[in-house]
Amino acid sequence: MKEAFKEAMSRFASGVTVVAARLGEEERGMTATAFMSLSLEPPLVALAVSERAKLLPVLEGAGAFTVSLLREGQEAVSEHFAGRPREGVALEGGRVKGALAVLFCRLHALYPGGDHRIVVGRVERVELGEEGPPLVYFQRGYRRLVWPS
């Protein structure tokens, strides 16, 4: 059942985000695909963060976080913030530079979700980057959308 569950979930395509938070001097970022738009009024988003993630206590303590929506070509950024460090990747102003969009969120609620925590954020500000194709994750790899030219 566990293997079938993992295989089924690998067949669900998603965009890729980097979630980041700062608490005092400590700033942390983490790659996450378990992200969704939750509500329009009020504007809420939800994501699932592993109970073991170093980001979680920082995000909880800060009471605020950003979500950068990655664009095609930002595979190295995704890998870096998933624990496979790449040279020259860093957060700038608390978010990923060059992202398709960045959501600045206040922590709204936390719910248990098995080995993950469901984090709900209230979107207080949106920064739109240049339009373009997203970074897509599907069947354990980065994929490209066929994008109209």
Ligand code: FAD
């Ligand atoms: P670490 O593993 O220590 O940090 C992650 C990486 O980010 C490290 O390489 C670290 O050096 C770097 N880093 C952290 N902060 C900074 C900073 N301020 N400046 C520069 N570099 C920094 N996990 C989930 O819980 N939910 C998901 O939805 C999810 N989706 C994923 C999707 C994909 C495509 C991948 C590849 C992984 C996903 N993961 C998800 C797993 C998660 O990204 C990793 O387990 C991650 O390593 C957990 O991060 P951490 O907070 O424990 O800290």
